[in-house]
Amino acid sequence: MTLLEIFPSLRSGMPSTRVDTAVWPCETHYDALGRIAIGGIALADIADQYGTPTYVLNETEVRDRCRAYRRHFPEAEIIYAAKALLTKSVAGWITGEGLSIDVCSGGELAIALAAGIDPRRIVLHGSGKPFAELEAAVAAGVGRIVIDSLTEITLLSALVSRTQQVLLRLSPDIDVHGHPAVKTGVADQKFGFPLGSAEADEAIERVLRQPALDLVGFHCHLGSQIHNPDHYGEAVRRLVAEMARVRDEFGAMPTQLDLGGGHAVAYRSGDAEMNLYELADIIEDALDAACARNRFPRPRISLEPGRAIVARAGVTLYRVMTIKHIEGGRTFVIVDGGMNDNPRVALYGARYDAVVANRHPTGPQMTATVAGRYCEAGDILAADVRLPADLRPGEIIAVPCTGAYHHSLASSYNGVGRPPLIGVREGRSRELVRRETAADLLARDLG
Ligand SMILES: Cc1ncc(COP(=O)(O)O)c(C=O)c1O
Structure with missing residues (x-):
């Protein structure tokens, strides 16, 4: 002994x-x-x-994390949030593991393109996208643009000549009780449109009026360092109901639901982190129930982890x-x-x-x-x-x-x-x- x-x-x-x-x-x-x-x-x-x-x-750790996401969410699209860390090599490792990439500026877009990433696998975000950056994204042929404001719809309409897939960013008013600087799911903040608001309806109407803009779905991002997976279940319930309402009231048929990122990691021993098993279960259950309740076909889910891939x-x-x-x-x-x-x-x-x-x-x-x-x-x-x-x-x-x-x-x-x-x-x-x-x-x- x-x-x-x-x-x-x-x-x-x-x-x-x-x-x-x-x-x-x-x-x-x-x-x-x-x-x-x-x-x-x-x-x-x-x-x-x-x-x-x-x-x-450590490259192996980055690749392992990508694989963990693909294993836990085999049917979802995993879109790496490049704001967490982007270099040409990192972009190559991550897309090599089958993830897409979300960029939020012309600079991140340039790095992703310089890394040879297929532009169709790039999603553009941003709460105040400058015209030149929208222009660069459209010219590069990015797969999807997440619309954050009415102004952007006007700018994009002037820019696109062939069909551009877009998602509309909605805030579902879910308070994850995080640091105020990273709370993005509540209604009163700068990103997107409050779910169910007159402004959100106006945005939907305006996008649908533009033949070159294809409204493929909705996006939300609840915040950062979220370790309680229930918040994502609630987001699924609210957004699927909204998708069904948009179908009924606007005659559109959105098929994609992007739940954003924000999955917590442990910075110090003992810190709570997001459990991917639980998250997958909760999203699945919420999807089943919400789609049945609203008689709505299952949308394709996207997740946008950043920190959880590279931290x-x-x-x-x-x-x-x-x-x-x-x-x-x-x-x-x-x-x-x-x-x-x-x-x-x-x-x-x-x-x-x-x-x-x-x-x-x-x-x-x-x-x-x-x-x-x-x-x-x-x-x-x-x-x-x-x-x-x-x-x-x-x-x-x-x-x-x-x-x-x-x-x-x-x-x-x-x-x-x-x-x-x-x-x-x-x-x-x-x-x-x-x-x-x-x-x-x-x-x-x-x-
Ligand atoms: C729209 C969007 N998606 C994904 C992320 C990634 O968040 P995290 O790195 O916490 O997963 C962010 C972070 O701010 C974001 O704003």
């Missing part, structure tokens, strides 16, 4: 020798030197080779710059990145884990706050985390679950260029996006 078996309470004081695969890519392990490795490569080696801060992305595949590496013990206050571990590469803490109050990656965290630990290098007191990456008490400047800190809305939300505040994105897979690493340099910043500054 081991000491730990006799005194299990000792376990709570010990650093973990395992990584939690709810938060880390499934290919993560401690190597023979006690360092954290992903995809067969030690994170410390990546930090040495490419510098810090650096985003690391856990990403880890950010930082080098410790200095450690400050404030008398009577906190211990700050200041690293060489921060709110530029991870603005989610400042934006949403997001909470993260942070661990030392270049050695096994044995020995006594301290509670510390990992803070960034930028000129804001709110530039915090991870509050109250457990780190080795003997942590030194130069060591590598890894923050897991940073694959979504990090690279895509990054800024160059304080004149610090954005980090590179390093892909890892089967013992090989490769720069997917290079580091932004001072020369890049100067290239835009015309003097």
Whole structure:
């Protein structure tokens, strides 16, 4: 019998020798030197080779997540929400796994097209699509455009010469009780049309009056970090009823129902995440019941996960710059990145884990706050985390679950260029996006 078996309470004081695969890519392990490795490569080696801060992305994890969605929803179309993270390689991996892509700007569209994605598999979103971006999307031949406003119907009508499939975005007034910045399913917010409103009816009428616009269905997006699948069941009930009403009152026959994304991931061990088994069951049951109740044929369901595909595949590496013990206050571990590469803490109050990656965290630990290098007191990456008490400047800190809305939300505040994105897979690493340099910043500054 081991000491730990006799005194299990000792376990709570010990650093973990395992990584939690709810938060880390499934290919993560401690190597023979006690360092954290992903995809067969030690994170410390990546930090040495490419510098810090650096985003690391495990291709296998991204592909596994795509496959999980296809397995759980074999009849649905899975449309990856590119706003979470988009590079040419990522677009290639994801569409290679059979997913479509949703883009919300001309820039994302350009990246998807540059990656060679079939435009028919691209869906265009956006609450204020500029004319030039609509023009580029129509010219490229994107499969569907999700209409968000009456103005857009006018612009699109002027633009399209051949039939363009469109969906209409409706807000079904479902409150998922998330952070106000990501609550998009309630009526009083900027996206789409409130379901059942006079404006929504006017939009339906206007689209149906345009022979070149083909209203194939409806779209809704309830919010982000939703772990209760019942909200999607409710969305199905409300939207199928609406589809039946549109059939009865407008003589149209919408066939597609896009339920948006927003499936929660665990950022820290123990956080609630969306259970795909439950989500699939609830959507199926709600569809069966709603279609029977409204005598409406089953629409094709689309889901638009973003974060749930890429979040856990990403880890950010930082080098410790200095450690400050404030008398009577906190211990700050200041690293060489921060709110530029991870603005989610400042934006949403997001909470993260942070661990030392270049050695096994044995020995006594301290509670510390990992803070960034930028000129804001709110530039915090991870509050109250457990780190080795003997942590030194130069060591590598890894923050897991940073694959979504990090690279895509990054800024160059304080004149610090954005980090590179390093892909890892089967013992090989490769720069997917290079580091932004001072020369890049100067290239835009015309003097
Ligand atoms: C329309 C739409 N679809 C999908 C998503 C993806 O959300 P998530 O990354 O939380 O799955 C978003 C996120 O804002 C969105 O606005």
